[in-house]
Amino acid sequence: MTSRLLLLVVLVSLLPACTPEAWHKAFSSHLLTLSYDDFGPESIASQLLGPRGVSTVVIAYHGSTRLTPSGPDGVRFVNVAQAMYFLRRQVKTLPANEPLRQRLRATYARLYPLHRRHRDAILASAVALGRGRMSRMMMAPPAMPPSI
Numbered sequence: 280m281t282s283r284l285l286l287l288v289v290l291v292s293l294l295p296a297c298t299p300e301a302w303h304k305a306f307s308s309h310l311l312t313l314s315y316d317d318f319g320p321e322s323i324a325s326q327l328l329g330p331r332g333v334s335t336v337v338i339a340y341h342g343s344t345r346l347t348p349s350g351p352d353g354v355r356f357v358n359v360a361q362a363m364y365f366l367r368r369q370v371k372t373l374p375a376n377e378p379l380r381q382r383l384r385a386t387y388a389r390l391y392p393l394h395r396r397h398r399d400a401i402l403a404s405a406v407a408l409g410r411g412r413m414s415r416m417m418m419a420p421p422a423m424p425p426s427i
Contacts, residue, residue: 311339311393315355317386318362319369319379327365328355339390341397341420359394360420363387370427387427394423 315335318324328337332353339359366387370380398420 309341309393309396311359311389313337313339313386313389317382317389318366319383323369327357327362339393341393359390359397360423363390363394363423366390367427384427391423391425394420395425398422 313336315321315324315328315331315337318328318337321331325331328335334353335355336353337355337357339357339362341359342356366383370383370387373380373383401420
C-alpha cells in the first residue's frame with residue numbers, strides 16, 4: 280500500500296511537466312533558423328545551399344548528412360556538422376576579408392551550442408544503447424572546436 284501511495288505522489292508531482300509543449304520540446308530535434316546571408320555572399324554560400332531564392336531561410340538541424348535538401352520555396356535544410364565544416368573551410372581559404380570572416384565566425388558560434396548539446400546527449404546516454412556493437416563515441420558527431 281505504501282509503495283502505491285508513493286508512486287501516486289511521484290506521478291502527481293510530475294504531471295504538470297507533461298504538457299504537450301514539454302513533450303514536443305523533449306523529443307523533437309533542435310532546429311536553428313538562419314539567414315542565407317549568414318553563410319556569406321551567394322558566390323560562397325551556393326556551394327552548400329544552392330542558388331538563392333527570393334527570401335531564402337536556412338534551417339540547421341541534426342539529421343541526414345546527404346546534400347542539402349530543398350524544402351518549400353525559400354527554405355533550405357542543412358546538417359549542423361556539414362555547415363560547421365563548411366564555415367571552417369571558408370574561413371581558412373578566404374582572402375583577406377575580415378568583415379566576411381567575422382560574419383562566418385558568428386554563424387559558427389550560433390551553430391556550436393546546437394552541435395555541442397547533441398554530442399553531449401549522445402555521450403551521456405547509457406552504455407548499452409549502442410547500435411549493434413557500436414560504442415557511443417562511434418555514434419556521436421565529431422568533436423568541433425568552440426570557435427574558428
